[in-house]
Amino acid sequence: MIAALFAKQWSFFSDLEFSSAKYAFQSGKLVTIRRDQAAKDPDASTGLNIFVGVTAPDQRPVSWRPGSPDPKTGRSIVPERYLSFLTRRGPNLLVHDYTGETYTVYEAVEEFSQHLPPSYRTRVYGEEPPALKSLISNIDCHLIETQRLLILREESPDPYNRQREQRSSLAISKKAQTLKAIVARELAAYATLSQSLDRSFPKRVIELGQRAVLAPEDLKSRLTDLESKRASLMEAGILDSEADIPRCIEYRVAAGLEANPTIEREPEL
Incomplete structure (x- = not known):
């Protein structure tokens, strides 16, 4: 939420379930973002339904509402006029032609603001209060995110060359x-x-x-190690644990030179 404030991603707050958020600064200034509780149906509205307030010592409080609550104003915002790779699928729904990702009107303006005219953002959100603008511009704040559970793919800087792939994978x-x-x-x-x-x-x-043939003791030792290794492989699932394994192996020594294994199986029914 801190990064969204300094990046001016007002649509981020519109998607959150919250009543208010407060940002206190050492200078004594306080920024408060709260939801418009008077909105009858926030999900059906094309507006952001949030208020941004700025209070500072020895200054009058300032309140500002990004965007317009009028649904007609939301429908008049047409970023696809400048972004030909976006197609409108609803009053507040745009689809990327190459990736299939969906955006609201305000999300598209924030995501592709570098490809829009400089004054377009002001036309969409309105003029920011000077107190808020100076407070955000005087602090260089960026979110450095470390995500070890997800592998994020690199986004192409050119929106026309983006491929239809997932943004992340587990x-x-x-x-x-x-x-x-x-x-x-x-x-x-x-x-x-x-x-x-x-x-x-x-x-x-x-x-x-x-x-020379191995001594019986060495042979038994090697066979024991082999069985131990096979048991470990079966426990790991690499070897089939349901194989027909002899129940007992006895070794008989003939003339002290050769080991003859005799296998005893369970009697068949």
Whole structure:
């Protein structure tokens, strides 16, 4: 709300549900923005329905109403006359031809004020009180927003080159897509390696020759580590946890040289 005041975005206050907002300055000045409680149907009105008051020590209070409460005045505001990429779809509704975004008349004037004649804003809102104008112009205030939950796309400075895209996307969705691509890449590499090892298995067995066989204790240790790793992968959802896993594996040692695994399964019904 502070940034909207210093940016003179009066339509921002018109969209808020509030009764009044007060801005106190060290100089003793006070700016009060309040809603017009006398408005019968604020949603149906094309006006902003807000009042801006400025009080200062030793000065008379000043009250100003941006825009006009007369609906006819709102319909007479035609920013699309200067902004050909906007199309009017209702008394207070404009649509961007390239992005599909919708604006009220006052929102369009504020969003694309740099493409409008210098005096056009004054014609729409009226002449600002000198006390308010000097107070806002003497303070350089900008909103620096850090949004980590959203990824904002960069807006093109040329409104004619804007594309029909969302202004923002959820950061978690972007991270999920990245994680999905990493998992898919790793699974493809795993499948390629598995097929390669299956094809070369007979050759590797023959080439093994008379090499020394692992001791039973080392073999058990390696198998235990392998089962622990498989359990971690299944818990993470990378491996299928519903696979037919042997209930018990026993190792018998023959002549102290070779380990022969014997698998015991549950009896079939």
